[in-house]
Amino acid sequence: MDFNLERFVFERVLNEDLTTQAVTLLGSLKPNNDSDSDGLGVPAIVRIERTALPTFSSGLISTTSLIGSTDIYSWMFGWLSPSQDRPDVKINVICPATDVHIRKYSKQQTHIMRETPTLYERIVRPYIDAFPASRTQWIDEVISGRSEGEKILFRSPDSDPFGFLILPDMKWDLTSTASLYLVALMLLPDIKCLRDLTCLHLPLLRSIRREATNAVKTRWGLEATELRLFVHYQPSYYHFHVHIVNANHTGLVGMTVGHAHMLDDIISLLELDEPNGPSIFQRMTLSYDLGEQHGLFAPMKAAQVDYAEA
Structure with missing residues (x-):
């Protein structure tokens, strides 16, 4: 849909993140072709974040204002010179935004959950199976071209049963290598999440690692040791994908212990697995953080009582 942010009507702040210098707003947007000035807009989430600071060069700072000084120390406000090639902020828009999106992007307390294989089968798997197809429609659009x-940046042959593609993630500004963020998406929806992985998927995982490092090395000159490849559990959407991030890009949402599982560690665990029987990820108890607005929170929180003394 074609939207102009000048038509955004602010309702409330969903979240502010001082670490990433981002603010998430809820409001409404009207399509540019909607001439009815009195008509209601479509619910929209707008996330605004500061882009990475550019490499310093002469003329980068246009104006300063002294705040204070003492002895050899001074501190001041500064304004960067306007530049068409260097935007000040990156803006992500979700429109129309559903109640699920609004809950996801709202500030919320998180709790650590212990998910046994039994809880996965009883609570989590039915939740995944009921995940609406509309939430992954954008993936179908990307995979279909x-x-x-x-x-x-890379695409496996469509005939490959474990094929995947690699492209920039919407979180990246496509400019600063320091904040590089790519994602590898499976071409087929067979694998939903970490729990589905078995040793049969080792060729897929090794191929993602190899092609991701090759693509980044060729395009941006970063070595394999400068990349952080990981998988989320619970993920934002249940279509298997791997995050590929500059290793020095720290402090991102989703990099907490438990939530992010290093791809190298996943491969190592599966290499220790037996070829027959349930995989290690089907047998493990997994601990992760879950926000109070997540659809799994209420049933998983209630189920934690049974394991509090275990």
Whole structure:
């Protein structure tokens, strides 16, 4: 849909993050082709974050204002010179935004959950199976080539049963290598999450690691040791994907212990697994943080009582 942010009507702040210098707003947007000035807009989430500071060069700072000084120390406000090639902020828009999106992006307390294989089968798996297809429609658009085809850095042959593609994540500004953020998406929806992985998927995981490091090395000159490849559990959407991030890009949402599982560690665990029987991820108890607005929170929180003294 075609939207102009000048038509955004602010309702409330969902979240502010001082670490990433980002603010998430809830409001409404009207399509540019909607001439009815009195008509209601479509619910929208707008996330605004500061882009990474550019490499310093002469003329970068246009104006300063002294705040104070003492002895050899001074501190001041500064304004960067306007530049068409260096935007000040990056803006992500979700429109129309559903109640699920609003809960996800709202500030919320998190709790640590212990998910046994039994709890996975009883609570989590039914939740995944009921996950609406509309939440992953954007993935179908990318895989089919109807969206973002020009951004794809690597794509397996469609005949590969464990094929995948690699492209920039929407979190990245496509400019600063220091904040590089890519994602590898499975072409087929067979694997939903970490729990589905078995040793049969080792060729897939090794291939993602290899092609991701090759693409980044060729395009941006970063070594394999400068990359952090990880998988989320619980993920934001249940279509298997791997995050590929500059290792020095720290403090991101989703990098907490338990939530992010290093791809190298996943491969190592599966290499220790037996070829027959349930995989290690089907047998493990997994601990992770879950926000109070997450759809799994209420049933998982209630189920924790049974394991509090275990």
